[in-house]
Amino acid sequence: MSDEWKLNRSTSTPLHHQIYEYLKRKIINGEWPVGTKIPPQRDLAQKFQVNRSTIVYALGELAADGLIMSRAGSGTIVANNTWSLLTAAPPPDWISYVKSGAYHPNIQIIQEINAAETDPAIIRLGTGELAPELLPTQKIKQIFHSADSLSLGYSEPKGSLYLREMISKYIKSKGINASPPSIMIVSGALQALQLISVGLLHRGSTIFHETPSYLNSVHVFQSAGMNLLGIPMDQKGMQAHSIGRLKRQHNGALLYSIPTFHNPTGIVMSSDRRTELLQTCKKESIPIIEDDVYGDLWFENPPPHPLKSMDEQGQILYIGGMSKTLGPGLRIGWIVGPEPVIDRLSDIKMQTDYGSSSLSQFAVAEWLSSGLYEEHLAEIRAELLERRNLTINILNKYFKDLSTWNVPNGGFYIWLTINKQISLHQLFKKALKEGILINPGNVYDRNNQNHLRLSYSFASIDQLKKGLIRLAQIIQELSS
Known part of the structure; x- marks a missing residue:
């Protein structure tokens, strides 16, 4: 409709x-x-x-x-x-x-969220992307306008060689050494997971992940006949000590993690926990998918280097991308991994879409090679820090008797714990009726009934103020 x-x-x-x-x-x-x-x-x-x-x-x-x-x-x-x-x-x-x-439908609340996001009048307090005014639309236009030549043809199976060369240089600053043949361009991180699910795993396998997790909000592995199993987190990240036992009990085939500015909690896995997780997975022969799409969005201090920077055996498939930093509409991400794996996944990608947009690949390569991307990141970090500080100030003023929360050091998300006995479903419905869209915690963990994933990245400053203040009032009304 x-x-x-x-x-x-x-x-x-x-x-x-x-x-x-x-x-x-x-x-x-x-x-x-x-x-x-x-x-x-x-x-x-x-x-x-x-x-x-x-x-x-x-x-x-x-x-x-x-x-x-x-x-x-x-x-x-x-x-x-x-x-x-x-x-x-x-x-x-x-x-x-x-x-x-064969592909599972989205859970009902995700369908409702997706539908509500098309309404320009909605205040979106959970959307995990940059606000339109933060996207470098004019600079992208200038890149295309000044281009000497553009290709509208297909790129090679692994993606533009020039872009892969630029990514190879870019991730070196993160401590990752990967040559262009071990890098593959994908149409966003979600496609990377889709290719892995159909290209490397078999039905009945179990995927380990942090709980709560973004993976629970999509059905990429479940639709391929696989099971998800959550592993608890604390403020240092995923707790690795139970992985060996769980692998033997549940036929664990692979571990998925967002160690840096985790979605939805915003937690950054500590350096010692990263070492422990990698050593445990080495011992248990469990491959790792590391999703690092938020890794560039730090505020005052850079986070620890990715897990992939410590990978000496080709154990980790590393996913990066530009959707969270440069623009979701570009649909450009990448997978870094052993060449046989990249060859396999690129073959499947060619069978499904014959390669990501050549125009988007050109634009991203130009941003990386020209230094524009680093300039843009500095601007975005400053904008997001301002929005985070504003959001925390509002929470301190209006939510202190209703909930507790973390203060993220980067990324988009605040994981809000509601201390009142209310129904998340009623809260979602009542807020939506008043033009406020939230992401309840049960999107990321079906058993979660007292969290919200708040995002300060999309709503405007005025919308953040208006939406959060009214949300506090709604929580109070439902709890009284």
Whole structure:
């Protein structure tokens, strides 16, 4: 229901009939095939900004035409279309196809978050990306404008050689030595995980990760038939001492970690914990996926070098990218790993999308080679630090009796612990109704019922103030 069709309130055609015609077109054109669940009356009334009775009239006409029907416990569904009314041959049962797909659907709350993020009026207090005003749009335009030559063709399987050479130099500053053949360009870190799941692992494998974890908010491994198992964290990061036992109990195949500015907690794994984790995984022969997409977003002091900088055996697949620093729309990330692994993953990537955007690869290579990226990082760190400080000040003033929180040294996130006995589901719904979008902790750990992932990176300064103050009031209202 996100299309741009709107009611014409200046015509003599009744509103309910306009809505009837609009919904009818969606059915007869096949956009809503037989079996599709119609949005609830309340949602339709809100979308079209009409009284609920107007929706009831429109749906009544569709029912009279035989196009929709109500089912107890299932709501209103499309029962027929004009073709199926005129012929004995039934249309394809697309709903059964949808339910049969191998890839798991997002959990309901993630679908609601994704839908709400398309509304420009929503105050987004959980979104994990830079605000539009922080993105270097004009400088990107200048790079393309001044380019001597641009390629619109496919790049080689591992990605642009020039970009991989620039990445090789760039990650050397992080203590990682990797030549271009051991680097592969991907369309964001999520694609890296997708390729690993289908290219290196078998069904029934178990993936270890910190709990809570970003991995629980996507279904990349689960849809490939694998299991996720959370390992507890403390303020130093993942607790490594139980990994050996868990590997033997659960057929552990691989460990995924965000050691630097962890999503969602913002924790930075300490240097000694990094050493312990790497040594434990070496002993247990467990490969590691290190996700370092937030690693450049430190404030006063750089974090410890990545785990990959200590890797002397090719044990770690290292994921980096530009979505969190330069722009999510570029869709450029990379995997660093042993050449046979990179060869395997690049072969699969060529079978799925024939390479990441050549224009985006060109832009990122220019940013890395020109020094613009380091200049940009300095600006972004300063902006994010200002936003973090503002957010902490608001929390100190309005949330001190409601919750506790960490003070991150970089990244986007504050992991807020609510000390009141309230329903996260009710909090999410009530906040959303008032135009405030939050990310509840159960997105990242299904058993978590008292945390929020707050982000200070996307909402404007004014929105942060307004949204957080009202959120504190809502928590207080729900707890009283």
